[in-house]
Each structure stands twice: as C-alpha cells, then as structure tokens.
Amino acid sequence: MTAGLTLVAWSSVLLILLVLLRFPLVVAIGAVGALYLVTADLPAGTVAPLITNAIDSSILLAIPLYLLAGDLMNASGATQKIVDFASVLLSRVRGRLAHTNVATSLIFAGMSGSALADAAAVGKVMIPAMEKQGYKASFAAALTASASTIGPIFPPSIPMIVYGAITGVSVGALFLGGVIPGVLVALALMGYSAFAVRRMKLTETREPFSASALFRATRTAILPLLTPVIILSGIFTGIMTPTEAGAVAAGYAALIGAAVYRTLDFGKIVDCCVASMKGTATVMVLLGFAAVLGWMITFEGVARDFVQSTAGMDRVVLILTINLVLLIIGMFMDSTAAMLVFVPLLAPLANSLGIPPVQFGVMVVVNLMIGLVTPPVGFSLYVTARIAGVPLHEVIRAAVPFYLPLILVLIAVVVVPAATLWLPSIMLAR
Amino acid sequence: MSGADSFVNRLRALRAAVGRVFGWAAGLAAFLITTLLLGLVLGRALGLNIVWIPETTRIMLVWGVALGAVSASCSREHFRLELLGSGDPDRPTVFDLVRTSLALALFAYVTVGGIPTIASAAMQAFASVPLSYSVMRAAIVWGIGLMAAVECLILIEQLVLYVRRRFAGVAS
Numbered sequence: 001m002t003a004g005l006t007l008v009a010w011s012s013v014l015l016i017l018l019v020l021l022r023f024p025l026v027v028a029i030g031a032v033g034a035l036y037l038v039t040a041d042l043p044a045g046t047v048a049p050l051i052t053n054a055i056d057s058s059i060l061l062a063i064p065l066y067l068l069a070g071d072l073m074n075a076s077g078a079t080q081k082i083v084d085f086a087s088v089l090l091s092r093v094r095g096r097l098a099h100t101n102v103a104t105s106l107i108f109a110g111m112s113g114s115a116l117a118d119a120a121a122v123g124k125v126m127i128p129a130m131e132k133q134g135y136k137a138s139f140a141a142a143l144t145a146s147a148s149t150i151g152p153i154f155p156p157s158i159p160m161i162v163y164g165a166i167t168g169v170s171v172g173a174l175f176l177g178g179v180i181p182g183v184l185v186a187l188a189l190m191g192y193s194a195f196a197v198r199r200m201k202l203t204e205t206r207e208p209f210s211a212s213a214l215f216r217a218t219r220t221a222i223l224p225l226l227t228p229v230i231i232l233s234g235i236f237t238g239i240m241t242p243t244e245a246g247a248v249a250a251g252y253a254a255l256i257g258a259a260v261y262r263t264l265d266f267g268k269i270v271d272c273c274v275a276s277m278k279g280t281a282t283v284m285v286l287l288g289f290a291a292v293l294g295w296m297i298t299f300e301g302v303a304r305d306f307v308q309s310t311a312g313m314d315r316v317v318l319i320l321t322i323n324l325v326l327l328i329i330g331m332f333m334d335s336t337a338a339m340l341v342f343v344p345l346l347a348p349l350a351n352s353l354g355i356p357p358v359q360f361g362v363m364v365v366v367n368l369m370i371g372l373v374t375p376p377v378g379f380s381l382y383v384t385a386r387i388a389g390v391p392l393h394e395v396i397r398a399a400v401p402f403y404l405p406l407i408l409v410l411i412a413v414v415v416v417p418a419a420t421l422w423l424p425s426i427m428l429a430r
Numbered sequence: 431m432s433g434a435d436s437f438v439n440r441l442r443a444l445r446a447a448v449g450r451v452f453g454w455a456a457g458l459a460a461f462l463i464t465t466l467l468l469g470l471v472l473g474r475a476l477g478l479n480i481v482w483i484p485e486t487t488r489i490m491l492v493w494g495v496a497l498g499a500v501s502a503s504c505s506r507e508h509f510r511l512e513l514l515g516s517g518d519p520d521r522p523t524v525f526d527l528v529r530t531s532l533a534l535a536l537f538a539y540v541t542v543g544g545i546p547t548i549a550s551a552a553m554q555a556f557a558s559v560p561l562s563y564s565v566m567r568a569a570i571v572w573g574i575g576l577m578a579a580v581e582c583l584i585l586i587e588q589l590v591l592y593v594r595r596r597f598a599g600v601a602s
Contacts, residue, residue, distance in 0.1 A: 021525070022517070024508040027533045034539055044543020049551070051540075052492065052563075052570045058484055061491050064460045065467070240471050247467030273464075274457030274501075281456065281498025282508055288495075288570070 004300035005309065008345070011036065011293065015341075016332055020376070025334055026286050029341075033292030050295050051288030054340075058243055059165045062113075063158050063283060065246025068276035069227070069253045070112030074121040075268045076257025078224035082107050083125050085221035088214050091207040095197030097133055098143055099190050101126045105147035106186040109154035110228025111249060113161070114279075115372050119148035119380045123387040131388075133204035139196070141388035142373070142398035145380035146406065147189055149369040152335070154182025156231055156242060156249075159335050159365045162287065166294075166343050169357045171242045172235055176427050177358040177420040181366060181413050188405030196401065223256045236427055283336050290340030297341070303348045315353055322346055323367055323414060330371020334379070338368055359413070362420040366410050373399050373406070434594045441587050445580065449504025452497045452576075459494030463487045482558040489559070492566045496573025503580040521595065522588035530585045537578035544571035 011032050018028035037046055073079060086103040090096050101122065108118050123144040130140035152159045155175030164171035218225075231249050234240045240248060257264030297303060310318055326346075329338045343364060350360040372380040375396050385395040412419050470483045502508055517526060544567070551567040 021529075023529050024533065026508050027529070027536055030536045030540070031532060034536055044539050045547045046543070047540045048544030048547050048567060048571050048574075051574075052551075052566050055492050055495055055570070056488055056566055058488060061463065061467075061487055064491070064494065065464060068460055068464060244467050244471050247464050248471060250464045251468045269461075270454070270457055273460040274453045277456035277460040277494045277498040278453060278502050278507065280460075281495045282502050284495040285499045285502075285508070 002302075002305040002309070004297075004302035004305045007036070007300060008297065008302050011296075019332060025337055026282075026289055029286065029293060029337055030289040033289060033296065036296050037292075046295075047289075047292055050291045051285075054288045054291035054294075055284050057165050058241075059161055059171060060284065060287070062156070062161050062243040062246040064276045064280040065243065065250050066111075066113040066156055066158060067117060067279050068272055069246065069249035070108070070114060070117040070121060071272040071275055072250060072253035072257055072264065072269070073108075073111055073224055073227070074117075074124075075272055076253065076261050076263045078221075078253070078256065078261070079104070079108065079121045079125050081217075081221040082224055083122075083129075085217040085225065088210075088217040091213070092209050093194075094206060095193055095200075095202070096204055096206065097126065097130045097135065098193040098197055101130065101140070101143055102147045102150075102186050102189045102193065105144070105150050106154060106182065107225065107228070109151040109182060110156075110231065111224070111253075112151060113156040113158045115148040115151040115369060115380050116383055117279075118151035119145055119383040120387070122148065123384045127384065127388045134202040135197075135200065136398070137388040137390045138394040138398040139200075141381075141384035141390060141395045142402055143189070143193060144387075145373045145378070145384040145395070145399060146402035147186070148380045148384075149372055149406065150182050150185050152365055152369050153178045153185060153362070155179060155235075156246065157365065158283075159339065159368065160361060161242065162336050162339055163343065163361045163364060166339060167347050167357065167361070169361055170428075173358045173424040173428055174361045175232075175235065175242065176424040177362045178365065179423050180419050181362055181409055184409045184412060184419070185366075185406065188409050189402065192402060192405045223260060224253075227252060283334075286334060286337045287340055290337045293341045294344050297344050303345050306345055307348050307352050310349060310352075318349070318353055319355070319414060322350065323363070323410065326364060326367035327370060327374075330368040331374045331376065331378075333371075335365070335368040335371065338371075339364065356417065356421055358424055359417050359420045363410075363413050366406075366413050370403070370406050370410065373402065432594070434590050438587050438590055441583055445504045445583055448580070449501045452504065453501035456494050456498035456501055459490045459497065463490050463494065466490075485556045485558050489556075489561065489565055493569045496569040499573055500576045500580065503577045506584075520591060522592050524592075527585070527588055527592060530581055530588055534578055534581040534585055537574050537581060541571055541575035541578055544574070547571070 015028055015032050018031060019025060083100060083104050086100040087096060090099045093099050104122050105118055108122055112118055127140045127144055131137050155178050157178055160174040160178060161171055164174055227249055230252060231245045234245045234248060235242050254269060329342055372378055381395050381399060385392045466483045466487050470480055473480045548564050548567045548571055551564040552562045554563040
C-alpha cells in the first residue's frame with residue numbers, strides 16, 4: 001500500500017471514530033483535514049481558500065433554492081393537497097395510504113431535491129393519517145423514510161448537483177439519469193408495501209373510484225402538481241439552468257401559497273427563508289471542510305495510486321466492491337461529505353472501468369441514499385422516528401424489509417446502463 | 431436559582447439572540463438570491479442580459495452560508511450522530527468539554543490561518559461587480575471566527591455546569 005493510500009485509510013478510521021464519538025460531522029471532517037496539514041507541515045492558511053472555493057459555485061447556489069421551494073410548498077399546505085390527490089387516485093387499492101405515501105414522495109421529489117425535506121414534509125401529513133387507519137407507527141415511519149430516498153434520486157436532486165460540482169458532469173444529464181431509477185424506487189416500495197399490508201389489520205376503507213372526486217382533487221392540487229413540470233421543462237428546453245429553475249420553483253411556491261391558497265404570510269415566508277439558508281449552511285460548511293480532504297487526496301496523488309493498485313483486478317469484483325464501499329460509507333456519513341471525500345477517489349476508478357460518468361453519478365447517489373435509512377447514521381430515520389414519536393430502534397427494525405426493494409433498484413442501476421443513460425441520450429442528443 | 435444557573439441562562443439567552451439575528455440575516459440572503467435569479471430569468475425572457483446578477487448571487491450565497499453557519503452553531507444544529515443519545519445539555523460530561531474544545535481549536539486554527547489570506551484574495555477581482563474575492567474570503571474567515579466565539583460561549587456554559595456539579599457532588 002502506498003503512503004497516500006495508508007494516509008487515507010488512517011484518515012477514514014479517525015473520521016469514523018470521531019463521528020461515532022458524537023463529534024459534529026463538520027468538526028470531525030475539519031479535524032482530520034487540519035491534522036493532515038499540521039503533520040505535513042503545510043500552512044493553516046490553506047484551509048480558508050479551499051473552503052471558499054468549494055462554496056463559491058453557481059451550481060451549488062441551487063441548494064438553498066430547492067430547499068426553499070420545498071419549505072414553501074409545505075408551509076402553504078400544498079403537501080396536503082398532493083396527498084389528497086394521490087389518495088383519490090389510489091382509492092381502490094388495498095393499502096391505499098401506504099401507496100399514497102410513496103406516490104406523494106415521488107411527486108414531492110419533483111419539487112425539493114432533498115430527502116430530509118421530503119421525509120419531514122410527507123411524514124408530518126402521512127404518518128399520523130396512516131396511524132389512524134391502523135398502520136403501525138414504526139411501519140409508517142420506515143416507509144416514509146424509505147420513500148424519502150426518491151427525493152434525491154428523482155430530479156431535481158441536491159446530491160446530484162453536488163456530484164456535478166465535484167466532477168464536472170452535466171447536472172441536467174444527471175437529473176435525466178435519475179428519472180427512471182426514481183420511478184423504479186417508487187414502484188419497488190409500492191410492490192413491497194402491497195405485500196406487507198396483507199398481514200396488517202387495517203381500518204382504512206377502499207372506496208369506489210370516482211372520476212368526479214379525482215377531478216376535484218386534481219383541480220385543487222393542479223398548481224403544486226405543475227411544479228415538477230415547470231422545473232424539468234424549463235431545464236431541458238434550455239430556458240433556464242438547474243439553479244435558475246430552483247429560483248423559479250421557490251418563487252412559484254411563494255406565489256401559490258400567498259396569492260392562491262392565501263396560507264403564506266410574510267412571517268411564514270421569512271421562516272422558510274431562514275430555515276432554507278440555515279439548512280444550506282449546515283451542508284455547505286461540511287462541504288467546505290470536506291474540500292480539504294478532497295485536496296489532500298489530490299495533493300497526495302491518492303486517486304492515481306488507488307486506480308493503479310486495482311490494475312489487473314476483475315471488473316465485476318471491482319464494481320461490486322465500489323458499491324459495497326459506497327453503501328458502507330453511506331451508513332456512516334452524510335451524503336455530501338461522503339461524496340466530497342470519496343468521489344475524487346472513486347470517479348477515476350469508475351472511468352478506468354468504463355462506467356459512463358452519468359451512470360456512475362446516479363449509482364453513487366442511490367448507494368448513499370440507501371444510507372439515509374440504515375443505522376447508525378440514517379438521517380431520514382431520525383426525522384420520521386421523531387415525527388412518529390416512536391423509538392429509533394423500532395423504526396430501524398421496521399425499515400429492514402425496505403432495504404430489499406432499494407437494493408434491487410441499485411442492482412438495476414448497476415447492471416442495466418440504459419436505466420440511467422437512455423433518457424439523457426434521447427433528450428440531450430437533440 | 432443559583433448564581434451559576436443565572437449566569438448560564440444569561441449566556442444561553444445571548445447565544446439564542448445572536449442565533450436569531452444571524453438566522454434573519456441568512457434568510458435575507460436566501461430571499462435576495464431567489465429574487466435576483468427570478469429577475470435574471472424574467473429579464474432574459476424580455477431580452478435583457480443582467481450580467482451582474484450571477485456574481486452577486488454567488489457572493490450572497492457565501493455570505494448566507496457564513497451567517498447561517500453561525501446561526502446553526504448557536505442552536506447546535508450541525509449534523510452529528512445521535513444514535514447513542516444526544517446527551518443532556520444541563521449535565522455536560524468530560525467528553526462534551528473535549529468535543530467543544532476541539533471544535534473551538536479547529537475553528538480558531540482556520541480563522542487565525544485565514545486572516546492573512548483575506549488581503550491576498552483582494553488581487554482577484556470580479557468581472558461584473560466592483561468587488562474583489564476578499565469579500566468572499568472575509569465572509570468565510572469571519573464566519574468561522576464567529577463559530578469559534580460561539581463554541582467559546584458553549585465551553586464556558588459547560589465548564590460552569592460541570593464544575594458546579596462536581597462541587598455539589600463533593601459537598602454532598
């Protein structure tokens with residue numbers, strides 16, 4: 001093992017140790033980077049420029065905008081209208097609320113791009129509603145957390161924006177690459193839910209499908225339902241960049257809430273702006289400090305050594321190893337920090353293995369999003385367990401069966417390149 | 431209420447107030463970024479090319495992040511692993527003191543090292559606004575410096591509570 005790879009191995013061990021000892025992630029990542037600078041006798045003045053350069057990005061500017069759009073949609077009550085629409089659409093299906101939960105997450109995914117925003121928004125409406133109809137609170141929380149992973153896979157997606165910023169891959173192509181996997185995750189979760197609800201004693205009623213009820217629900221929810229259409233058509237027709245589409249989504253959400261539903265007042269808009277920038281800051285500060293580790297990897301030539309050390313190894317074994325490594329990293333680290341530290345290392349390896357950059361980007365995001373519902377660092381589980389008011393270990397236990405559909409989609413993304421490359425090839429070729 | 435409790439409560443009230451003010455300032459940055467980018471899209475639709483907006487919004491993002499990070503520090507919202515319990519802020523342990531001290535040391539290290547780089551960033555100017563990159567560098571360095579100050583406040587709170595508990599234990 002080269003000196004660079006040894007350094008990364010020790011840094012990873014120290015990082016995981018500090019995270020497990022409940023150091024804030026930003027401190028854990030920053031401390032590892034600072035320790036490297038001190039031991040390598042490099043000046044402390046290296047850090048501030050690296051952090052500034054990492055944060056100063058017109059691509060990353062999209063993060064507060066999509067968070068704001070999601071917050072405004074939720075504060076305006078649009079989430080409830082989307083839930084009502086999905087519920088009417090699925091009124092004939094057994095386990096209607098479970099399917100409604102997943103369908104709502106898919107629709108909300110087209111607006112916000114953040115799993116935690118989706119988990120909080122959908123969870124606040126769906127978990128109490130599901131409990132009332134006889135679903136176990138732990139099941140409702142686990143399903144909501146699992147469905148929230150659709151948020152960053154289906155466009156727009158904050159992790160894909162971050163991936164694009166690190167690697168220079170087109171964010172538009174990554175967004176398109178995430179469409180089919182996002183829909184597959186929704187279908188897979190619905191498939192498992194259909195199986196799971198057969199053993200539950202539910203009190204929910206299956207109502208006959210009513211076209212007039214669907215028309216009424218659609219009319220009420222049509223404005224928020226149009227948000228993904230506006231965002232995606234704006235980006236893919238070239239009218240606006242993904243970042244500008246975030247601003248349009250936030251402006252549109254504010255307009256709907258304030259002028260149409262009249263549920264958003266000045267105070268709520270201020271609260272949403274504050275929450276979105278604070279949420280952005282916690283992610284971006286992490287991203288800034290992780291840039292020091294990314295720089296360390298580049299400075300030490302670790303990516304090159306890593307690719308060289310794998311020369312001659314079996315391609316299938318390597319791809320399997322990359323996915324296992326990403327899954328394990330996702331269990332311990334926030335996706336942004338994980339991408340900043342490990343993507344500069346893994347992307348050249350994926351390139352040498354002939355994996356197209358868009359497919360690899362989606363693969364990385366799907367792997368890391370599974371980490372949102374796995375212990376010990378399962379942020380979506382934390383959010384939904386808190387909303388459901390049940391102990392975390394119960395939600396973790398209930399979430400275990402949901403790993404199977406998520407892993408199946410991951411396998412599809414890895415094995416079937418067309419799942420991620422077909423849409424970009426037809427939409428961006430024009 | 432003992433003198434120590436009253437002192438800690440005052441420190442916490444100060445931290446909460448600072449967090450609110452910085453949160454509002456960060457929120458203002460989010461509002462301005464959204465408004466300016468909306469203006470850019472609408473302007474383009476009307477055939478206008480407003481060249482200063484992209485750089486201005488990037489500067490605002492960096493400032494918004496710095497202000498928001500200080501606010502998040504005040505309310506202790508930075509991501510951390512909470513699986514093994516979140517700890518009781520009124521009963522800090524030696525581990526809590528170590529965690530806060532390391533955060534303080536890290537942020538102070540970055541700030542002290544970063545201050546001289548603010549001036550050097552002045553050499554690099556923006557293309558469309560009459561400012562230099564030192565505006566962004568200053569936001570990051572002073573933002574992290576303020577995060578160090580917040581950690582210092584938290585460390586004082588924890589030390590007071592820790593010492594009081596230790597002495598109470600000895601007294602009983």
